[in-house]
Amino acid sequence: MRPGRADRGAAVGSARRKRTPRMPSPTRLLLWHDNAAPYLDAIAAAGLSERVRAEALPRKESPSAGQMAGTEALLGWGVPAGLLPRMPRLRWAQSLTAGVEGWLALPDLPPGLTLTCARGTHGESMPENILGALFHIAKPYAAIAEAQKSSRWARQVAMPLNGKVLGILGLGAIGQEVARLAMALRMEVIGTRRDPAPLPGVEVLPPDRTDEVLARADFVVLLLPSTAETEDFMDAARLARMKPGAWLLNFGRGNAIVDADLVAAVTRKRIAGAVLDVFREEPLPASHPFWTTPGILVVPHMGGMHPDRDKVVARLFVDNLARFLDGQPLRQVVDRGRGY
Known part of the structure; x- marks a missing residue:
């Protein structure tokens, strides 16, 4: 027998109830x-x-x-x-x-x-590259390689990093890893961060005590973010608070440094030199004095790169x-x- 209208309606209603709910669109x-x-x-x-x-x-x-x-x-x-x-x-x-x-x-x-x-x-590459910059400054392998080009035996004396003071302005994740690696080399580490919570083996200070870090550090590493407070942070006044033999390493933001003030400080031997990985304008223009100032090493924004x-x-x-x-x-x- 053919199903009646009521039977057909019940079958359709049952089919509707059994329909699979629509999946949300991706x-x-x-x-x-x-x-x-x-x-x-x-x-x-x-x-x-x-x-x-x-x-x-x-x-x-x-x-x-x-x-x-x-x-x-x-x-x-x-x-x-x-x-x-x-x-x-x-x-x-x-x-x-x-x-x-x-x-x-x-x-x-x-x-x-x-x-x-x-x-x-950047935690897998930048801390190592910062450490590499420290070794470049302290160990004269670049000068030795240059002397080898002319078969010249030039005795060199390497600077020990053991016992030197590393100042880190910006003790975030990168800064903390740099600190850990530096302490393995028996360096003394002091630094600043917005939240001055203790870190094992590191003397942590609030940002308003930056001058203390600058006065004590043999190497100052900038790992500051780009904010209104950090624009032109390292100017002539702060550079003058560094030790005469200290080095400045900027792996944070290029606008944290007043370029002309740094060139003057290095040229006049107010500080020993600088390693710069970041710049206000990138690529750095060929006419910029950073290229030709003895004591300043221009690194083409390699710090955070990783294969x-x-x-x-x-x-x-x-x-x-x-x-x-x-x-x-x-x-x-x-x-x-x-x-x-």
């Missing part, structure tokens, strides 16, 4: 980076591929109208002014760098956008991505008030 993610592969691999390894619709875009290209309209999360070095207001669904941006002054300088940075930085991802840096940043990013998808607090959220 979150649209834009990887605005020339090397997206490590991030896509990390997303897959974390089992998040089905929860996101990831699109890779080279830095030289601009997002399409569809990408601007639909993107909810963004990974990138930075964005030009005028772009973010055209991305109405964007809720989170992950910077590829620890410094975010370029992001914060945007005149149209949406107030509700969560911005996270790559703070901590597999994208894999390191991808670990932080994919952790944050999982948190973002689950509605959990993100790591390394930028405090706009502090500037980092």
Whole structure:
């Protein structure tokens, strides 16, 4: 017998009740980076591929109208002014760098956008490179290599680092690792940080006691963020508080130093010299006096670089991505008030 209308209605109602609930649409993610592969691999390894619709875009290209309209999360070095207001669904941006002054300088940075930085991802390379700079200063291998070019036997005496005082302005994650490595060389470490909580083996002072660090240190390492307070931080007055034989190493931000004041201090032997990894303008112009001032070593922003840096940043990013998808607090959220 053919089923009656009531039977057919019951069957249809039962089918409707058994329908599988619709899955939420994947979150649209834009990887605005020339090397997206490590991030896509990390997303897959974390089992998040089905929860996101990831699109890779080279830095030289601009997002399409569809990408601007639909993107909810963004990974990138930075964005030009005028772009973010055209991305109405964007809720989170992950910077590829620890410094975010370029992001914060945007005149149209949406107030509700969560911005996270790559703070901590330089920990595998920068402390070693800072240590390398200390060895470059103290151990005369560069001069020995130069003498070898002319087959010249030139005896050298290396400066011991043991017993020297290392001053670190900015005892964050990088500064603390530098301190640990320096103490293994039996150096005395003193430094400043906003939260002067104790650190094993390190004399920690608040920023308002910076002058004490400058007066005692044989080597001063700048690891300061870029804020209104750190702009032109090392000027003629602070350079004059350093020991005459001390060295300044800047691996933080280029605008923390008054360039002309440093050139004058080194030229007049007010301090012994400087190793600079960061600059106000990069690449450093060929006409800049840093290139030709004896006692100043120009390092082309090598400090935080790592052969597999994208894999390191991808670990932080994919952790944050999982948190973002689950509605959990993100790591390394930028405090706009502090500037980092």
